[in-house]
Amino acid sequence: MTAAVETGKTTTIHGDRVSLLRVLGPAHVWALGVGIVLVGEFTGWNFSADKGGALAALIVCWIVGLLYTSVAMIDSEVTSTVAAAGGQYAQAKHIVGPLMAFNVALFLVFAYTMLEVSDAILLGDTIVAKAGVEGLTHNSFIAATIVVLAWLNYRGVLMTLNVNFVITAIAYVSIVILFFSVSPWTQGAVLKLNELVTPGNALPYGWIGVIAAFQFGIWYYLGIEGTTQAAEEVRSPARSLPYGTMAGMITLLIAAAMTWYVCASMMPWEYLGITYYPLWDAGKLSGSPLLEELLFVATLLSALASANGCINDAARAWFSLGRDRYLPSWFSAVHPKYRTPYRSILFLLPIALAFAFIADLNQAITFSILSGVLQYTFMSINIMMFRKKWPLGTIRRGYTHPFHPLPAIVLFCLCVVTFFAIFLGFGSQLIAMTIFYFLISLWFHFYRYKFVRRGDQFTMPWPKPQGY
Amino acid sequence: MPRYTPPEQSKVGQIFDIAVVVVAIFVALWLPLKLGLAGAAKSIDALDTKTWDSLGQNATMASIWEKLGYTPETAHDVIRNHFHYIIDWPTLIIMAVVLIGYFVFLFRASDREYREVINEKFEDK
Amino acid sequence: MWMGLSYVCWGISAVLALWMLYDWFKVDTTYSEETLTSSREGELEAVSETHRI
Numbered sequence: 001m002t003a004a005v006e007t008g009k010t011t012t013i014h015g016d017r018v019s020l021l022r023v024l025g026p027a028h029v030w031a032l033g034v035g036i037v038l039v040g041e042f043t044g045w046n047f048s049a050d051k052g053g054a055l056a057a058l059i060v061c062w063i064v065g066l067l068y069t070s071v072a073m074i075d076s077e078v079t080s081t082v083a084a085a086g087g088q089y090a091q092a093k094h095i096v097g098p099l100m101a102f103n104v105a106l107f108l109v110f111a112y113t114m115l116e117v118s119d120a121i122l123l124g125d126t127i128v129a130k131a132g133v134e135g136l137t138h139n140s141f142i143a144a145t146i147v148v149l150a151w152l153n154y155r156g157v158l159m160t161l162n163v164n165f166v167i168t169a170i171a172y173v174s175i176v177i178l179f180f181s182v183s184p185w186t187q188g189a190v191l192k193l194n195e196l197v198t199p200g201n202a203l204p205y206g207w208i209g210v211i212a213a214f215q216f217g218i219w220y221y222l223g224i225e226g227t228t229q230a231a232e233e234v235r236s237p238a239r240s241l242p243y244g245t246m247a248g249m250i251t252l253l254i255a256a257a258m259t260w261y262v263c264a265s266m267m268p269w270e271y272l273g274i275t276y277y278p279l280w281d282a283g284k285l286s287g288s289p290l291l292e293e294l295l296f297v298a299t300l301l302s303a304l305a306s307a308n309g310c311i312n313d314a315a316r317a318w319f320s321l322g323r324d325r326y327l328p329s330w331f332s333a334v335h336p337k338y339r340t341p342y343r344s345i346l347f348l349l350p351i352a353l354a355f356a357f358i359a360d361l362n363q364a365i366t367f368s369i370l371s372g373v374l375q376y377t378f379m380s381i382n383i384m385m386f387r388k389k390w391p392l393g394t395i396r397r398g399y400t401h402p403f404h405p406l407p408a409i410v411l412f413c414l415c416v417v418t419f420f421a422i423f424l425g426f427g428s429q430l431i432a433m434t435i436f437y438f439l440i441s442l443w444f445h446f447y448r449y450k451f452v453r454r455g456d457q458f459t460m461p462w463p464k465p466q467g468y
Numbered sequence: 469m470p471r472y473t474p475p476e477q478s479k480v481g482q483i484f485d486i487a488v489v490v491v492a493i494f495v496a497l498w499l500p501l502k503l504g505l506a507g508a509a510k511s512i513d514a515l516d517t518k519t520w521d522s523l524g525q526n527a528t529m530a531s532i533w534e535k536l537g538y539t540p541e542t543a544h545d546v547i548r549n550h551f552h553y554i555i556d557w558p559t560l561i562i563m564a565v566v567l568i569g570y571f572v573f574l575f576r577a578s579d580r581e582y583r584e585v586i587n588e589k590f591e592d593k
Numbered sequence: 594m595w596m597g598l599s600y601v602c603w604g605i606s607a608v609l610a611l612w613m614l615y616d617w618f619k620v621d622t623t624y625s626e627e628t629l630t631s632s633r634e635g636e637l638e639a640v641s642e643t644h645r646i
Contacts, residue, residue, distance in 0.1 A: 017631040051551065084634045097578025098585065110493075131595035144602035151609040154616075195528040208553045232634075268529040270547045271536060285535060323634060325474070327489065328482035333629035335620060346617060349610075351493065359501065367497060377571070419567065427559050429500045431566050436496035438570045440489075445577050448485065454472045455588030459635030464590045468583065 020085060021339040023158045024234045029227045029244025031165035032312065034251050035305035036115070036223035038171055041259040042279050042299045043122055044219035044365055050273025051216060051425070052209025054264045055202035057272075059210050060217030061256050067414040068221040070407035071376055072249040074383045076242035079228040080398025082460060083237035085341075086320030087228030087313075088375060088382075093324070094460055095386045098452065100378065102326050102444045103437055107375040108229075108317040113348060114368035115223060116310035117355045120145045121364060123303040124356075125276060130296060142356045149308045150349045153315065156338045157233050164308050167301040172255060174298035178279065179258040182266070182286055190286060191265035201269060214414075214421035218369050220256045223306070224248055225375075229313040238398025276361065311345065311352075318344040325452045326444070366426050370433050373418050380412035389465035471588060510551050518544045 049057040075088070084090035088108060093101035123145050124138025152160050182190040203209055227245045234240045263278045266285050275281050283295030319341035322331025335342040355364065387404060401407060422430050477485075515522055518540045520530035525547070533543050620629070 017633070018628055019632040086634075090634065092578075096575065097580075097582030099581055100574055100578040103574060110497075114497075127595075127598075133595045136595055136599060140599040140602040140606075143606040147606040147609050151613060154613055192528050195526060196532075198526075201524070205551060205553060209551075212551065212553060267532055267536075268525065270543075271533070271538075274546060281536070285532065320634070323630075323632060325477075328477065328485055329630055330482055330486075332632060333626075334632045336624055336628065337620075342617065342620070346613060351490070354494075355497065358498070363501060381575075419563075423560055423563055424553055424555075427556075427563055431559075431563055432500045433496060434566050434570050436492065438566075438573065440492055441570075441574060441577070443488070443492075445581075449581065451474045451477050453474055454585050458585050458589045459633070461635075465586065468586045 018334045018336050020232045020334060021157060022233055022235055024161060024230055026240040026244040027165055028161040029230055029234060029240050030248050031161050031168050032230055032309050033224045033227040033245055033248035035164040035168040036226050036309035037221055037252055038168055039119055039302040039306035040219040040222060041175060041255050042302045043276050044216060046263065046272050046275060046278040048213035048216035049269045052213035053202055053204045054197045054269040054272065056210040056213040058260050060213045061220055061260055064214065064217040064220060065253050067411060068224055069249060070411040071225055071379060072245050073401035073407050074379055075225050075228055076245050076399045077397060077401045078383060078386055079231055080238045080242050081395060083231040085229065085232035085316045087231060089317055089320050091382060093457055095382055098449060098457060099441055099445050103441060104375060104378055105317045105321045107371040109314045111368050111371035112310040112314035113352050114364045116307045116352050117359060118361055118364040118368060119303040119307035120356045121361045123300055126299050139357065143353065145307055146349060146352050146356060149311050150345055153311045153345050154338065154340055154342055157340060160308060160312060164305050168305045171298040171302040171305065174294050175255055175258055178283060178291060178295060179262055181291060182262055193265040196268055197264055211417060212421050212424045214418045215369060215425055218372060218418065221252055222369065222372050224252065226309060226313040229316040242399035314348050315341050315344040318348060324457055366429060370422065370430055373415055376411060377415040380408045380415065383408045390462060395462050510549055512545055512549045515544065515548060523547045
């Protein structure tokens with residue numbers, strides 16, 4: 001690869017090669033990260049109240065916030081250095097090895113596709129609940145969500161993420177509006193926290209409930225690490241990715257705190273733990289029809305933004321697998337006009353549709369969380385190996401995270417706790433999934449890997465890793 | 469070290485591999501649903517007297533329940549539906565062994581493949 | 594109204610799905626497989642890194 005490299009604003013053509021388009025800025029990275037996650041405030045996080053009570057939901061909001069701050073810091077360092085589509089997949093490939101990379105890509109595809117499925121189900125159910133019409137099912141809305149967003153992704157990444165930016169911003173602003181319109185500075189008028197969360201019911205199951213709540217506490221932030229998938233389409237990844245990811249994390253911590261405060265002050269925890277629309281319900285209970293409508297629309301928009309980002313990310317991960325021949329190279333095709341991994345987008349579409357029709361919301365969320373936690377476990381070990389193989393100063397890093405190895409240790413410990421939390425609710429499912437990953441790893445290691453070119457996988461212009 | 473040249477995969481082989489992956493995904497995600505493994509143990513601890521008071525709801529809570537369209541009778545099944553967190557040691561141990569075994573295999577096999585990659589990449593130069 | 598919306602959703606899904614299938618077919622028959630799968634990881638990084646390190 002020598003001449004013929006244009007790095008203009010709109011074109012990135014290597015000779016006669018077709019590659020993804022480098023058009024995104026930090027705002028798009030923010031929109032991708034927060035867009036995927038924000039739906040968690042509109043549904044999902046509140047199941048942690050079911051698992052351990054309202055106070056448990058707040059405790060995990062903070063502790064899991066710490067977990068994700070570690071994830072964001074670690075991810076920013078590695079990905080500002082390994083900037084390639086596939087994100088954590090490309091990281092694993094350069095730092096741990098091909099089999100790990102294959103698994104990480106599967107974690108990503110599963111986590112995002114199942115999240116997309118959850119979003120579509122949520123959107124369909126919300127509309128059905130709003131309509132209240134006999135005989136209306138959610139299927140048509142699910143189909144429209146998945147197909148329209150796939151089409152948007154197919155037509156180009158810039159438009160996709162511009163749309164995501166707008167709808168995510170509206171959904172976010174609606175949380176802020178809700179927060180300020182229930183007079184958060186006075187208790188007793190609309191908010192009645194001290195009457196709803198009492199010493200007697202704050203932790204109905206005790207501390208084991210808090211641990212169990214970790215499982216859905218993940219949902220406050222799951223997906224923020226997806227910002228790395230855009231690495232190959234961001235104009236200056238070394239700067240934009242850390243910036244967009246960190247800004248996204250701060251945005252989410254604020255949103256999570258506001259959401260908890262408003263919801264826990266407006267509904268008894270038993271109800272909060274089972275509702276599918278905590279924020280919409282808060283809008284209803286506020287007594288203002290305007291707020292109710294606003295939060296209804298915001299719930300839909302957040303689900304759309306999330307599904308949109310998930311299609312983007314899952315397709316990038318799948319595309320990268322094809323490009324390295326971990327899967328048939330057929331998937332690595334880039335659309336010559338729209339510059340998107342169009343075959344991967346199309347391939348994942350019917351899979352998402354099928355699961356959206358057969359699974360229910362809880363199950364889809366659990367599948368997504370399981371794959372997410374497996375991936376975070378990998379990330380904590382990955383950063384240790386990264387610092388050992390290429391100590392600071394040996395390669396150019398776009399961002400260096402502070403307090404190493406503390407974030408990695410914190411992340412690892414919290415992952416172990418979360419595995420235990422999953423065991424309390426979905427232990428057999430976790431075993432089933434791990435066995436699946438194990439079997440498919442055997443398939444890859446002993447059969448599929450023979451089609452992979454060895455040295456070509458390592459694409460970064462780095463020196464030889466230490467210890468090899 | 470000679471460069472490793474992978475065999476070209478035929479079209480049929482590619483399609484077959486895609487099929488394997490798709491079937492594996494469906495089995496992994498669908499089987500737990502079919503076998504009824506999904507879902508945590510939650511059961512209703514029924515009460516005989518169904519009033520807001522006996523359900524442990526104060527006046528504020530009761531008013532919100534009513535605003536949401538519940539009566540003590542309908543709210544009973546929601547409020548008294550409890551988790552029963554029991555640590556089932558055999559399952560916990562199986563889970564731990566499966567997880568640790570999986571990660572150990574992953575890192576060891578990856579390392580073997582990684583050494584090959586590094587050798588080929590850096591000996592070429 | 595909601596029922597109508599539901600049918601509209603089916604309609605839109607069908608139209609867009611068909612359009613994507615059509616475009617996919619068109620692209621795959623117009624361009625060679627080699628061009629389509631010519632994207633390589635890390636190319637741009639390789640260039641920008643050598644400039645900045």
